[in-house]
Amino acid sequence: MRLIYQNRGSVATIVLALPDPLAGLVKRFKPPKQPKKQRRGKAKPSTNYQRFRMDVLERCNHRCVACGETNKRLVVHHLNSYAVFDDLTLDPDNGVALCHDCDQGFHSAYGIVGNTRSQFMEWVNSK
DSSP states (O other), X not given: OXXXXXXXXXXEEEEEEOOOXXXXXXXOOOOOOOOOBOGGGOBXXXXXXXXXXXXXXXXXXXXXXXXXXXXXXXXXEESSOTXXXXXXXXXXXXXXXXXHHHHHHHHHHHOSSSOOHXXXXXXXXXX
């Protein structure tokens, strides 16, 4: 306990300051550390996903199936969207290799979620 003298203009007051009864008993809350993330906020891919990706790229001979490019950055595109067809997420038969430009072209035409194999075949045949 301590006395504090405050002078506010013409009025002087004495304030009795009591110690905080919880001081030292309550720890400051710190949120848990978040795991490191890759670009676009996605968590690091699992070993199973890396195996799926390599299987698809090898099956496609590291070549874009739409334009045939090999020198561009290749992505693995799910034929049936993994957001809808969760059981096909790691099935190599559900993936094809596309260059970044072709992948963007497909998704600009058909959107990002809920894509199907038939949409992909329609898009490839229209190129």
